[in-house]
Amino acid sequence: MKTVKFTRMSEGDRDDYIFLEKHERQSATAVGDRLLAALTELDEATSAYRVSRYEHSLQAGTRAWWDGADIDWVVAALLHDVGDLYAPYNHDEYAAAILRPYLREQCTWVVANHGLFQRYYYAHHFGGDRDVRKRHESSPYYEDAVVFCDRWDQASFDPDFESLPLDHFRSLVEEIFSREPYQQQVIAAGVRRPLADPVTAAKRKG
Template identity: 35%
Template sequence: MTRIFRGDPARSPLLRDGMRYVEPPELDAFGTPEWLRLREQRRVFDAEQQAAHVLRVLEASAADPSFGYQVNNFRHCVQAATAALQDGRDEEYVVVALLHDIGFTLCPTNHGPFAAALLGPYVSDASRWLLEHHQHFLAHHCHDHPDEAFDEHARERWRGHPHFAATADFVARFDQGTILPGLPEAPLAVFAPMVQRLFARPPRRLPPREA
């Protein structure tokens, strides 16, 4: 029988001096003052911590094994970002390249929307659309794939969309080929300040997801 132990009774430390805990033990007991305090403190917390959390998630996979690709997902992401950087793309594009597959092993069947949900409030509509749809565009390069989910014509349903060409170009140049040992791989530290600056942007309210 599994033994269940009580958690540590000590409170977790607050991020900064001057922050205050909310006291009610349950959400049902929160009033407007508690929600206002959390809202204000959350803004500071997210601005200082979100980028670090995202980078930790990515870096934690650096030594992961592969299930068949010659490089693991971490190296693929770094290769994609390095290629975008070398191509002279702007900082947002480089971060999108770095994090486009952050959900590849966390949410393998829906990793495009995963990345779009993470980055969407901080990037342009074009970048969000690219993240949302890139896994469907990738199927164009997966010839003879036996799984029905990899329909190489799947992207055609969006042909004519304003972001179709840019997404197809991203997948062709910075996604489907960045899976090889020996490709340039900049240290994650090169990209960390870019990620920090992106997540320091004020988050925007997203429009409804497109089909």
């Protein structure tokens, strides 16, 4: 394989860096495929829940899909826990960092903070503050995180739920990660889209 000429970055010339930019952009087009592969690894992770973390992810993505959510929300729901194996104590920030260049700010904010919002369901059992999420009440995305956790995250540990297969989501993930990263119209700072769209949901259910 062709490589740059230098062994120290300070020695690189313009041709080296143009070549690197082209090579790295080409490599980045496969991020979606690598994330889907990482998601399947969650099926082998030890879990005391009644479903694997992989199945939990499929359930969350499926619930978003049947709710009529747009592509950003569906992919956010599917991949929100993709960091569980590698960042168990900050998996939310890990996932958000991966998604941030490609998704609407609303969605990545919710992914980045869903771990804290999930504490509503269990923190009081350990003497903790289940309302710690209220520190973010001033965020325009606060209610979105509440709904995300209620409808898609905390509800997706059901062994009897019929999830859509991973291949159903593959084209959506590929579409997201084919976007030019950090485009203003994609990041759409301050823009809110509903998590559920009854009209789209009805169309999907046929």
